[in-house]
Amino acid sequence: MARRAFGLLGFLAVATLVALAPHWVSDFRAFQLATVGIYFIAIVGLNVLTGYSGQISLGHGAFMAIGGYTTAILMANHGVRDLWTIPLAALVAGVAGFLFGIPALRLSGLYLALVTFGIAVSFPSLLKKFAGLTGGGRGLNLFGLPQQTGGGVSVKLARHELTNNDWLYYLTWTIAGVLFVLAWLFLRGQAGRALRALRDSPVAAASAGVWPALYKTLAFGISAAFAGVAGSLLAIAVAFVNPDTFPISLSITLLVGAVVAGIGSVLGRFGSYVGPLAGASLIVFLQAYASDLLRWIEKGIPLHADPKAPGVPAVIFGLVVIVVMLLFPAGVGGVLDALTSRLSRRSY
Amino acid sequence: MRKLLLAGVLVAALAPTALGATRSDPGVDANSILIGGTAPLSGEASAGAGVARGAEAYFKWVNAHGGVNGRKIDYRYLDDGYDPSRTVQATRQLVQQDKVFAIFNTLGTANNLAIRSFLNQSKVPQLFSASGATTLGRDFGQYPYTMGYIPSYAAEGKIYGQYVVKTRPKAKIAVLYQDDDYGNDLLAGLRKGLGGRARQLVAKAGYDPTATDVASQVAQLKGSKADTFMIFAFGKFSLQAFFAMNKLGWRPKITIVNAVASASGLMALPPAKSTEGAISIVFTKDPANPAWAKDKGVKLFQTVMRRYYADGVKSGYAAAGASSAYTMVDALKKAGKDPTRASLVNAATHLNERGNPFLLPGILVKTTPRDRFPVSQLRLQRWHKGHWNIFGKLLVAKP
Numbered sequence: 001m002a003r004r005a006f007g008l009l010g011f012l013a014v015a016t017l018v019a020l021a022p023h024w025v026s027d028f029r030a031f032q033l034a035t036v037g038i039y040f041i042a043i044v045g046l047n048v049l050t051g052y053s054g055q056i057s058l059g060h061g062a063f064m065a066i067g068g069y070t071t072a073i074l075m076a077n078h079g080v081r082d083l084w085t086i087p088l089a090a091l092v093a094g095v096a097g098f099l100f101g102i103p104a105l106r107l108s109g110l111y112l113a114l115v116t117f118g119i120a121v122s123f124p125s126l127l128k129k130f131a132g133l134t135g136g137g138r139g140l141n142l143f144g145l146p147q148q149t150g151g152g153v154s155v156k157l158a159r160h161e162l163t164n165n166d167w168l169y170y171l172t173w174t175i176a177g178v179l180f181v182l183a184w185l186f187l188r189g190q191a192g193r194a195l196r197a198l199r200d201s202p203v204a205a206a207s208a209g210v211w212p213a214l215y216k217t218l219a220f221g222i223s224a225a226f227a228g229v230a231g232s233l234l235a236i237a238v239a240f241v242n243p244d245t246f247p248i249s250l251s252i253t254l255l256v257g258a259v260v261a262g263i264g265s266v267l268g269r270f271g272s273y274v275g276p277l278a279g280a281s282l283i284v285f286l287q288a289y290a291s292d293l294l295r296w297i298e299k300g301i302p303l304h305a306d307p308k309a310p311g312v313p314a315v316i317f318g319l320v321v322i323v324v325m326l327l328f329p330a331g332v333g334g335v336l337d338a339l340t341s342r343l344s345r346r347s348y
Numbered sequence: 349m350r351k352l353l354l355a356g357v358l359v360a361a362l363a364p365t366a367l368g369a370t371r372s373d374p375g376v377d378a379n380s381i382l383i384g385g386t387a388p389l390s391g392e393a394s395a396g397a398g399v400a401r402g403a404e405a406y407f408k409w410v411n412a413h414g415g416v417n418g419r420k421i422d423y424r425y426l427d428d429g430y431d432p433s434r435t436v437q438a439t440r441q442l443v444q445q446d447k448v449f450a451i452f453n454t455l456g457t458a459n460n461l462a463i464r465s466f467l468n469q470s471k472v473p474q475l476f477s478a479s480g481a482t483t484l485g486r487d488f489g490q491y492p493y494t495m496g497y498i499p500s501y502a503a504e505g506k507i508y509g510q511y512v513v514k515t516r517p518k519a520k521i522a523v524l525y526q527d528d529d530y531g532n533d534l535l536a537g538l539r540k541g542l543g544g545r546a547r548q549l550v551a552k553a554g555y556d557p558t559a560t561d562v563a564s565q566v567a568q569l570k571g572s573k574a575d576t577f578m579i580f581a582f583g584k585f586s587l588q589a590f591f592a593m594n595k596l597g598w599r600p601k602i603t604i605v606n607a608v609a610s611a612s613g614l615m616a617l618p619p620a621k622s623t624e625g626a627i628s629i630v631f632t633k634d635p636a637n638p639a640w641a642k643d644k645g646v647k648l649f650q651t652v653m654r655r656y657y658a659d660g661v662k663s664g665y666a667a668a669g670a671s672s673a674y675t676m677v678d679a680l681k682k683a684g685k686d687p688t689r690a691s692l693v694n695a696a697t698h699l700n701e702r703g704n705p706f707l708l709p710g711i712l713v714k715t716t717p718r719d720r721f722p723v724s725q726l727r728l729q730r731w732h733k734g735h736w737n738i739f740g741k742l743l744v745a746k747p
Contacts, residue, residue: 028445128556131527137558138458138528139432144465152469165444238436240462243558245433 006340010270014277018173022166031165031237032284037172038233039257039280044176044183045226046258047276052187053219054199055104059116060227061250062123067093067228068235068246072140073133075147082142082149082236086175089232090225097224101217120251124243139242142235152239168237175233179226180273186222195219227254249314256317257283260324262333270340275333282320290316373689375449381680381687382422384442385454387478391429393583395614395665396455399478400425402666403453403673405656410673416680423673424448430455430557432462439463443472450475450692452676453669457481457501457530458557460494468493473693475679476672476722480504480608482533482747485720493689495696495720497672498607501530502537503724503745504629505580508604509541511627511728512576516602520550522574524565524589526581527554534580534606537747550574555585566592578604585609590618602627607726611664612636615731626731629745630738631723632671632706636662637735645705671706675699675713675722710742721746 022030042064049055067089074080074088100119104112127134134140143152150156155167162170186192194215197205206212235241261279262271286293293316297303328335375382387400404423411420424446426438435454442448443466450473454460457479464484467474468491476497477484484496512519523538525531531554539546551572553565562585569577570593577600579589586609593603603626605615610628613636633640633649640646649670653660660666680687682695699722701713711725724745729736 028441137556141462141465144469152466240433240436242433244431
């Protein structure tokens with residue numbers, strides 16, 4: 001009981017923090033935090049797949065692209081308002097993920113990782129191939145379209161005037177909150193147990209009456225739908241898509257974010273939302289401020305590296321990931337889970 | 349206590365007015381003007397980074413000589429790798445976080461078009477874009493804060509068309525073009541210049557700006573038996589085209605290469621057999637050309653570069669950047685003692701600049717609110733033995 005109360009209190013505290021954040025930060029920071037919310041959604045989705053059903057995907061950037069392009073094409077070519085495209089993006093990406101999950105049943109571990117990476121590599125070329133639909137390399141511009149809520153300036157919400165960036169922030173984090181609760185509801189019961197059983201021992205699970213094909217493809221579909229929502233929100237936030245909005249490296253970045261978050265952190269515990277929050281923040285802020293970080297390190301250790309040189313952010317990103325993995329092999333979420341379970345046990 | 353507090357609030361509220369700071373827009377304070385932009389510092393088109401670095405060098409020179417109306421110009425340019433989606437994010441950061449006064453010299457057609465609605469919505473000037481997209485100068489009704497600098501691509505294409513009609517009326521033309529707004533703009537201009545002879549355009553092959561190679565397109569064009577080859581490409585793609593021509597042993601009677609791909613530094617790289625006799629247009633003084641060695645403008649350019657950007661001493665891209673930086677300084681001076689975004693756009697649409705030291709002699713940088721093509725005069729040049737040689741008289745290049 002005490003543990004429940006503790007968990008609820010933690011969740012409420014984090015939720016309040018998220019709700020009030022735009023009051024304390026600058027307009028641009030709100031935009032960055034909105035992108036953190038976008039990666040949060042994708043990481044929670046990836047955790048359903050990789051953490052729970054044990055299938056590794058290096059192709060989730062492509063599912064984000066499917067969601068992003070669904071939104072962009074509907075807005076730019078079919079006059080659909082941006083908000084309505086979000087569920088459609090989830091549907092399209094979810095169906096694509098479900099269908100991909102069927103052949104994925106025959107593969108596991110490294111082989112599955114390779115095949116999904118194949119999707120990530122080939123998808124940008126596919127987007128360029130169908131230039132008539134996707135705009136090819138020059139992309140689709142969504143800024144200032146009548147379908148864009150607020151036209152990129154400001155949004156009136158219940159008599160409050162929100163700047164575009166604050167609007168994006170609340171939009172992303174509302175959806176992130178809803179999706180997180182949905183994922184929790186899905187995984188806390190039978191489905192979650194079945195997936196974990198399949199991950200730990202497929203044979204034992206099957207003999208206990210779990211249908212592997214159903215649950216594995218379902219996990220793929222749900223996970224891809226989450227990625228689709230993330231991609232859709234990214235398209236709405238940036239208001240521009242081209243194949244480079246969803247580069248090959250995005251898929252790897254997402255997996256790194258999920259690993260830092262803590263693969264398989266049990267949903268509902270403190271670590272299961274703070275973990276993805278940490279993973280998503282790492283993706284957004286480390287990439288944006290890697291060269292500043294290098295400059296800061298240079299003050300202590302003279303490395304004679306040029307912070308403006310291309311490739312520096314990638315190297316710093318890799319280094320930080322190695323350090324995090326060495327210190328917290330279970331990810332940030334895992335560490336927090338261990339800490340909070342010890343704390344709550346003491347309060348029994 | 350309460351009175352003291354009230355007084356404090358009043359002072360705080362009035363202080364900016366007293367300093368005259370409330371009248372200016374973001375990015376301008378008593379000592380500096382912050383402008384921003386993006387350039388491909390990395391990736392496929394990183395040769396174009398010289399345009400930003402050349403402009404930066406000239407601003408530093410101006411700052412060392414007193415700045416603009418007592419303010420130093422702080423030019424902050426971010427890397428976008430020639431990728432429009434990164435241009436969008438970087439520009440947003442410049443406008444919303446760094447609070448730049450204006451966006452200047454952003455390189456690339458797709459890149460400029462991707463940020464145009466955002467900047468006009470935010471009422472931030474997007475000036476002297478390093479792109480010749482015709483729409484940047486033409487569609488000011490919809491986008492009043494946007495303006496290019498170099499001659500429009502449509503005008504450039506038109507001049508090539510007119511040149512071919514005049515010198516080889518029976519020519520059969522094949523075109524390699526970048527399949528985006530930039531390449532299609534040049535192609536449309538070429539058709540206009542050919543006029544009734546547009547049928548002589550016998551083959552065209554486009555490539556995606558994110559492609560890796562254009563050799564197969566060149567082979568396809570060679571197969572068309574054309575005797576005139578036009579390269580409407582950028583950066584490494586134009587190099588690949590020359591290399592492919594050489595490998596295939598294709599020697600068209602006329603080879604035309606568009607201006608942004610014709611820097612001497614690039615032209616010197618492919619085998620001389622393939623580049624010899626190539627034709628292009630020119631509007632800046634090429635610092636790599638010994639013909640300009642004694643020119644006052646080029647001497648100034650080299651002094652500036654030696655001090656602030658040593659790699660740019662012979663770079664045509666740096667010269668292009670310096671020329672637009674010169675005009676930017678001109679516009680900022682004209683924008684008044686306390687420039688606003690509106691006064692800057694007003695100044696940029698009333699330019700009448702004679703003697704930009706980095707442009708060809710005789711070119712007048714002139715704009716009006718209804719004519720927004722700053723540089724619209726140019727000359728033809730021919731590549732011969734490792735150098736460009738200018739020929740013909742000054743031509744008017746309007747789309």
